[in-house]
Structures are given as C-alpha cells and as structure tokens.
Amino acid sequence: MSTLNLGILAHVDAGKTSLTERLLHAAGVIDEIGSVDEGSTQTDSLELERRRGITIKSAVASFAVGGVTVNLIDTPGHPDFIAEVERVLNVLDGAVLVISAVEGVQAQTRVLMRTLQRLRIPTLVFVNKIDRGGARYEGVLRGISEKLTPAIVPMGAARGLGTRDAEFTPYGAADTAFTAGLTELLADHDDAFLAACVDDATPVSYGRLRKELAAQAGRGLVHPVFFGSAATGAGVGALTAAISELLPTAGDDTEGPVSGTVFKVERGPAGEKIAYVRMFSGTVRVRDRVRFGRDGAEGRDGAEGRDGEAVPAGEGKVTAIDVPGQGPAAPRDSVAAGRIGKLRGLDAIRVGDTIGVSGKAAAHHHFAPPTLETVVFPCRPADSGALHVALSQLAEQDPLINLRQDGASRDMLLSLYGEVQKEVIQATLANEFGVDAGFRETTTICVERPVGTGAAVEIMGKEPNPFLATIGLRVDPAAVGSGVRYRLEIEPGALPLAFRKAIEETVRETLGQGLRGWRVTDCTVTLTRSGYAPRQSHSHGTFDKSMSSTAGDFRILTPLVLMTALRQAGTQVCEPLHRFRLDVPADALGAVLPVLARQGAVPRTTTRLGPSYVLEGDIPAARVHGLEQLLPTLTSGEGVLEAAFDHYRPVTGTPPGRARTDHDPLNRKEYLLSVVRRVTGGRDDA
Structure with a gap:
C-alpha cells in the first residue's frame, strides 16, 4: 500500500481540526467525531489547545482510502506558530488548504498559500462551513482567484448554502461547462496537452482530462476546489476521493541509503525523547545505530546564531519505533521510505535534524526569524532551576525560541513570534512541568551588520597572547541576506583539521553576539594567518600540553581576535x-x-x-x-x-544594545579571568 503524507492547513477557526475529525470518522478510524468546542478531538491533545479551540502543535493521525495510507498532519493555524507549520511542510507530499465559506480568504490563508506555492506542494482547497449562515460560493471562489491563485478548478456545485441541508455535488463528464473550462485551464499549463487538444479530431476524453488534472495538480500547477461542511459531512466524500486520486504518493526507495528529517520532538510519560521522522529513503530498524545532525538549513536568517551554522552530527541507537497506521501509531520493527515514524532512544536529537544522509530531507527551507524576545521568570524563586530545565526541553521541541541566559543577571530569555505564543509557553510550563512563570515586557530582536573591514592577528609567543596558537582573522561586510560565510586564506595543510574546525565553530558561535550584543550577520570572516606548536612530549613519552597546541587554545583565542577585528570594522544595528x-x-x-x-x-x-x-x-x-x-x-x-x-x-538614532550572555571577549581582562581557570607561565592549563 502506498503512502501519502498530507497536511491540513488553514487560518485559525476555518475548521481544519473538525475536517480532520470528519475524515478519520469517514474512514472508520474513530467511532465518534470529536468537538473542538468540547475539547474532544483526536489531534488537539494539549490542554490549552482544547481550552482555546486552536491547534498549537502538529499532530499525526492515519487512515486508508483507495489503496493509499494517508498520514494526516493537523497543523497550527495561528500565525504565532508559522514555524511549526513550515517544519511540517518539509515532510508533506500534498496539502489541503481549508477556507471558511463565511469569512473567505483571510490573512493567514494568504501566508499559507504563498508558502505552499514557494515549496511547490500540491494543494487541494476545501471551502468549509457551507451550512453556516452567510456562506458564499461565487464570492469565495472570486476571493481565492484574486487573493491566492487564478489556477483553480471548481470541482462541483454547492446548493442550499447557509442551511443544515447544504450539499456539494461533484461535476462529471456530462457537465460541459466544467469540462470546457477544465480543458482550457489545463492547456494553459501544458503545451503537449494543448497540442493534443488542437490536433485531435475528436474532443479529449473525460478520462484523459482527469488524468491530466491529476498530473498538473500533483505538480502544484492547478488547485482543485471543493465545497462542503466538516460538521455535516457534506462534500467530504468528494474530497476524500480526490486526496487519493489527485495528490501524489510518497516514494518507496526502501533499499536506498537511510535519509529522513525530524519535524517534531516530544517527551514521553517517562521523560524520554520521541522524534517524529519522515523517511525519504531507506529503512530504519529497531536497534539500528543512526547518525543525525543538521547543516544550518533552517534559514539564512533563522534563529539567532544559526546563520549557516554546522551542527555536529550525533549518533544513537533506536530503541523503539511507532508507526501510524489505521488509527494511533503502533509499535513496529522498522519504518521505511515514505512513512512517518516515532523513534525513541536518540537522546541528543532535535527538530530539524537529518537522519542518515542528506537528501531531500536536508533541502533548504527558510523560516522567518522570531522578531520578539521576552524574559521568563519563576513566580517562586525556588523554581528557577526547574524553569531552566523546562525551557530547555521546550527549546528541543522548537529551536527557534532560542533559550539563552543573561550572564550577569541570570535572566532567562526566549525568542517569540507573538503574544499568543507567550501564553502557550506559560500554560505549558504550568500544566506539563508544574512551574508557574511570568513574563516581562516583550522587546524587539535586532541584528548587527559590519559596515567596514576589520582585521586582527595574535601571534603565538608574543604578548599579549598567552596561548600556543596564532590566529589572524578579517571581517568583511557581505550582501544583505547572505548570512555568515567563513573562508580560508591559508593553505589547508598549514593547520591541522581539528584546529581549523575549532576556529570555524567558534567564529560562528561568537558572532551570536556582536559589539552591542545582537547577532552578527551578512559578513564574510576569513582566516588569514595561523600557527601552532606541534605535539611535544617529555623524554619519558608523556604528552605535555604546556609545550603543544590544543584545540582549546584556538577556541579560547578566536573570540578575542574576532571581536578585535569586528570592533575595527564597526557594526550597524x-x-x-x-x-x-x-x-x-x-x-x-x-x-x-x-x-x-x-x-x-x-x-x-x-x-x-x-x-x-x-x-x-x-x-x-x-x-x-x-x-x-x-x-x-x-x-x-x-x-x-x-x-x-x-x-x-x-536603526535611526541611538542604537539599542542587549546584555551579553557570553564571557564578553570585548573585555579582554574579564574574558581571560572567566575562561582560563589557571594560567601558569602564560599557559592555559584548563
């Protein structure tokens, strides 16, 4: 049986969670349709989701239709959770965009459709709530065509709008206006099909039309539109049939190299980490050891300090696998290409990680950065440690909230998309971790860009350099939106690989806080000079690090050199x-x-x-x-x-600053006191 990973997306309150319930009920997965208002739906499992009637975290449920296993992923509709939506889009084969027949195209609907089109995800449109007062047909179609895309195909007629008897009747071969309009639209997008329409003596058959519709819908060129009601079930049957007919299923390269992506992380009842993985190729089995990591693909201007950041790969042993089937996820021995699996045992894994080799799973997707920041504090001072642990776990589930701690005040800060997200975090801390927390006023997150070129060098054996390392760095401004680029001006063989990696990793980490404490972006950092003391030993063969360079020398010295160069270059907030x-x-x-x-x-x-x-x-x-x-x-x-x-x-006027959370390499004396535990004869013994 083939697999289709399907996303349900909508502006908040358009009814996508209700549609999810109806699809599961129609497929026989659930006996009763849950109510968003009563908090009894399958996919909204968080207490706050049930209380507010909104989706906050993506959830996966499965059903079978027409020989296809559909992994249905319910996604958040509120704009504060757009990053959660984009992570899910990375693993989809197709999507259903839900629009209210009463409100029509809304603000978040536009955002979602633009994202779906940018990522070229095949999308069906379902206009919900035709049974509600004020429901419209022509007006909504016009809004979709004007505000979303003109490449739409109304797939049927809606009657009795605004009543409980409202229904949707699909068009067929006998509806000549439908077939004529469909032929014209499809011919606009495919020259070969246009030629067939022009050259053939007989009209294109309805079967050929449906086949071409499936092909173009599967490439995201056209968007079939269905009307109905998740509350009454009207039109849902036609939508269900279209899901299996018009959307492409996942690939099944089960024998290829293991490649997947982690789009969600949660904690189990015992606190164990559970990673939701979409497999693109290969098969992962219980007891397999798998490698995972990420290559900075979360966006050029993603979370602070993540510009092109290469995150070291981890490795772990898979101890258990659950795979969604006809109903809840069940234990399985393996998860193969095209499927979604819940993997346990990978304690260091995070959202955005690639499992196995890079492939489609590692495709670049841009996440708009959170632009707000707030201080989180415990209502009871004794809960400070518990709050930090809880926030660290939330950061595992959503790396873009970027937990950081002020080095002086010990304040805990989070990045946010909006005020609703703040409320969600507060409720989650209380309900899942038993920690009552408050928030200070939300502030804006700025960035710093170099305005000129700066260079600095520290030479081994020359004051004031106390380390067995020579480092020269140059900082140059780069094009807006280019992020951070690191390059070598030395011969690669002039410095051992471990030392080169130590410098690059530290450069990227250090640029998380510039001259005024903001993340530095849009620059090129060049290693212009290097030197090291080769490995030395005493006569009895014992390695003596007081005579030999270590990676620690380069890691500690790099921030001093880099910030000196950055200070010379100057930055603009x-x-x-x-x-x-x-x-x-x-x-x-x-x-x-x-x-x-x-x-x-x-x-x-x-x-x-x-x-x-x-x-x-x-x-x-x-x-x-x-x-x-x-x-x-x-x-x-x-x-x-x-x-x-x-x-x-x-920024015009006095540029704002932000308190540092590092050891402040701008203050050399304090920095050395902080990072070097003991200095003997100018040598770091830490």
Missing part, C-alpha cells in the same frame, strides 16, 4: 520590519492612516477594491501587536491585517 497588507473599509481609511503613521508604518501602495482599500507597506515588528489591538475599533471590526517578517533596516 538593524531592526526587523514586517511587510503588511491591510484591508480596511473605504470610510475608515481617514482614521487608519494617522494611526499607521504613529505606529511607524509606511504604506507603499494604496489600492481601491470595491468598498474597501488595500494598503501594503512596511511596519516595525515591535509595532505590529499594537496595530492589531487598535484595528478593530478603527474599522468597526472589518479591518484585516496580514503581517510577516520581510527584512531588517538600520
């Missing part, structure tokens, strides 16, 4: 800007424009669309939440704001 799209009623435009100005927003375009205006432009990330709070009052609840990180811009 840049703040994050979001690109916004704002739909407002025409009569509210006059009230909205002054507020945008006060929030620092700069509209680039203003377009009249019927009874409303659409404004697009830039707004500082720190001001988005404030605008969201003001918008309902300004627009009588009719304004729709869509905002997502776009770029960084130089």
Whole structure:
C-alpha cells in the first residue's frame, strides 16, 4: 500500500481540526467525531489547545482510502506558530488548504498559500462551513482567484448554502461547462496537452482530462476546489476521493541509503525523547545505530546564531519505533521510505535534524526569524532551576525560541513570534512541568551588520597572547541576506583539521553576539594567518600540553581576535520590519492612516477594491501587536491585517544594545579571568 503524507492547513477557526475529525470518522478510524468546542478531538491533545479551540502543535493521525495510507498532519493555524507549520511542510507530499465559506480568504490563508506555492506542494482547497449562515460560493471562489491563485478548478456545485441541508455535488463528464473550462485551464499549463487538444479530431476524453488534472495538480500547477461542511459531512466524500486520486504518493526507495528529517520532538510519560521522522529513503530498524545532525538549513536568517551554522552530527541507537497506521501509531520493527515514524532512544536529537544522509530531507527551507524576545521568570524563586530545565526541553521541541541566559543577571530569555505564543509557553510550563512563570515586557530582536573591514592577528609567543596558537582573522561586510560565510586564506595543510574546525565553530558561535550584543550577520570572516606548536612530549613519552597546541587554545583565542577585528570594522544595528497588507473599509481609511503613521508604518501602495482599500507597506515588528489591538475599533471590526517578517533596516538614532550572555571577549581582562581557570607561565592549563 502506498503512502501519502498530507497536511491540513488553514487560518485559525476555518475548521481544519473538525475536517480532520470528519475524515478519520469517514474512514472508520474513530467511532465518534470529536468537538473542538468540547475539547474532544483526536489531534488537539494539549490542554490549552482544547481550552482555546486552536491547534498549537502538529499532530499525526492515519487512515486508508483507495489503496493509499494517508498520514494526516493537523497543523497550527495561528500565525504565532508559522514555524511549526513550515517544519511540517518539509515532510508533506500534498496539502489541503481549508477556507471558511463565511469569512473567505483571510490573512493567514494568504501566508499559507504563498508558502505552499514557494515549496511547490500540491494543494487541494476545501471551502468549509457551507451550512453556516452567510456562506458564499461565487464570492469565495472570486476571493481565492484574486487573493491566492487564478489556477483553480471548481470541482462541483454547492446548493442550499447557509442551511443544515447544504450539499456539494461533484461535476462529471456530462457537465460541459466544467469540462470546457477544465480543458482550457489545463492547456494553459501544458503545451503537449494543448497540442493534443488542437490536433485531435475528436474532443479529449473525460478520462484523459482527469488524468491530466491529476498530473498538473500533483505538480502544484492547478488547485482543485471543493465545497462542503466538516460538521455535516457534506462534500467530504468528494474530497476524500480526490486526496487519493489527485495528490501524489510518497516514494518507496526502501533499499536506498537511510535519509529522513525530524519535524517534531516530544517527551514521553517517562521523560524520554520521541522524534517524529519522515523517511525519504531507506529503512530504519529497531536497534539500528543512526547518525543525525543538521547543516544550518533552517534559514539564512533563522534563529539567532544559526546563520549557516554546522551542527555536529550525533549518533544513537533506536530503541523503539511507532508507526501510524489505521488509527494511533503502533509499535513496529522498522519504518521505511515514505512513512512517518516515532523513534525513541536518540537522546541528543532535535527538530530539524537529518537522519542518515542528506537528501531531500536536508533541502533548504527558510523560516522567518522570531522578531520578539521576552524574559521568563519563576513566580517562586525556588523554581528557577526547574524553569531552566523546562525551557530547555521546550527549546528541543522548537529551536527557534532560542533559550539563552543573561550572564550577569541570570535572566532567562526566549525568542517569540507573538503574544499568543507567550501564553502557550506559560500554560505549558504550568500544566506539563508544574512551574508557574511570568513574563516581562516583550522587546524587539535586532541584528548587527559590519559596515567596514576589520582585521586582527595574535601571534603565538608574543604578548599579549598567552596561548600556543596564532590566529589572524578579517571581517568583511557581505550582501544583505547572505548570512555568515567563513573562508580560508591559508593553505589547508598549514593547520591541522581539528584546529581549523575549532576556529570555524567558534567564529560562528561568537558572532551570536556582536559589539552591542545582537547577532552578527551578512559578513564574510576569513582566516588569514595561523600557527601552532606541534605535539611535544617529555623524554619519558608523556604528552605535555604546556609545550603543544590544543584545540582549546584556538577556541579560547578566536573570540578575542574576532571581536578585535569586528570592533575595527564597526557594526550597524538593524531592526526587523514586517511587510503588511491591510484591508480596511473605504470610510475608515481617514482614521487608519494617522494611526499607521504613529505606529511607524509606511504604506507603499494604496489600492481601491470595491468598498474597501488595500494598503501594503512596511511596519516595525515591535509595532505590529499594537496595530492589531487598535484595528478593530478603527474599522468597526472589518479591518484585516496580514503581517510577516520581510527584512531588517538600520536603526535611526541611538542604537539599542542587549546584555551579553557570553564571557564578553570585548573585555579582554574579564574574558581571560572567566575562561582560563589557571594560567601558569602564560599557559592555559584548563
């Protein structure tokens, strides 16, 4: 049986979790359909998910249809959890984008569709809630065509909208308007099919049309649209049939090299780590030893300090495997290509890791960085240690929250996408870890970019260098968005590999905090000079590190050289800007424009669309939440704001700084006192 890994995506409250329940019920996986309002759904297992009626963490459930095992992945709909969504997209074969027939295309719907198109993920559209008052057909189709993609195929007619008797009737071969429109759309995307339509004496058969529709939908060129209701089941049968007919199944290279990607990590009842892995090739078996790691593919401007960062590979023994089947995941001896498995025993594994060899699993996907930061503190001082442990485990599940601790105050800081994420973390700490925590005011995360070239060198045996290492580094500015690049200007054989790796790894780590404490990006660091003391021994053959260079010499010296070069180059602090799209009623435009100005927003375009205006432009990330709070009052609840990180811009005025969490190589004396436990005769014995 082939496998299809399917994502269900939607703007919050469009009904995707309800659709998941209906699909599982129709396939006979569950006896009763759970209720989001009552907190009884299969995939929303967190207490806060049940209480708020939103999806926070991705969840996997399986069912069989038409000879295909569908691993159905329910994803978050709230924009604060977009990174969770993008991780899931990395493992999908296809997707269903759910839209409300009442609200139509919403802000997050646009974000999700753009992401699906960028990653070329085949997508069906399901317009839900046709049984609700205010449900629309033509208006929603027009909104999809104008705001998402014109390459849509309405797959049937909806009748009785707004009533419990609403139904969806699929089009067939006898619907000439449908077949004519479908032929024209498919011909627009495929020259060979167009030629067949023009050259053949007889019309293209309906079977040929469906085959071509499946081929183009499977390549993400066209998007079939279905209407229905997850609450009543209307249209769900047609959608289910289309899932197996129109979306491509996973590859089955079970004999190839092991390659997979970790898209979720959770803890089991005994605290054991469980890794959700999508296998792209090969087979992993219980008791296999597997290698894992990642190559910085989480985005050029991903979590702080992760620019191109090469994370060392780990290795572990798989002690147990659960594989989703017809219902909950069950223990299995192995998990093969195309399938999703829950692996235990890999204690050091993290979200984003590649299992085995790099392949499709290691494809580059960009995660917009969190642009906000907050201090988390225990309500009871005695819980400080427990809070740090709990936050460390949450960082395993979501590396982009980037837990860090202030070196002086010992404050614990987290990166965030928004205020709802803060509430989720607070509830998770209380419910899963028994720790009551509070948050200080949210602040903006900036970056630093070099503005010039700086160089520095420290030579072994010359003051003030106390280490058996020579390092020369040059820092040059690079193109915006290029991240951090590291290169050699020395001959590779001039320095042992272990020492070269120590320098590069430390360079990337050190650039996590620049002259003002922000992550340094968009630069090239070049190793211009090197030297070391070869391995020396006493006459009796004992290695003497006081006479020989070690990797520690290079690791401790590198930050001093790098920060001296960076200080010479100088840096510019840049703040994050979001690109916004704002739909407002025409009569509210006059009230909205002054507020945008006060929030620092700069509209680039203003377009009249019927009874409303659409404004697009830039707004500082720190001001988005404030605008969201003001918008309902300004627009009588009719304004729709869509905002997502776009770029960084130089800060005007006094640049903000951030407290350091490292040993501060900008202060040489304090740095050496912190990192060298004992110095004897100018030699590090640590």
